[in-house]
Amino acid sequence: MLTGKQRSYLKALANGIDPIMQIGKSGVTETVLKQIDDALEARELIKINVLNNSLLGSKETATEISEAVRAEYVQSIGNKFVLYRESKEKLINIPK
Incomplete structure (x- = not known):
């Protein structure tokens, strides 16, 4: 669970990034979830x-x-929406 301070920090970081995926009329499929899972592991945000x-x-x-x-x-x-998940490599150091 993110605190308000951590969420604000991540919002500021997300401001500078472009969307890496689009969800269309087929909605959320297993393939989309797999791609998002892989992207989160590689980028975190x-x-x-x-x-x-x-x-x-x-x-x-x-x-x-x-x-x-x-x-x-x-x-x-x-x-647009933004998701965060810490990866094994910890690319982003969010404040405590």
């Missing part, structure tokens, strides 16, 4: 875009995905 043709909302999608891949939901703005 990722931004995902939910396309307009998708029937899903960004916050609901973020919550569903974060539970499935054991990640922390950081924020959602418009049709």
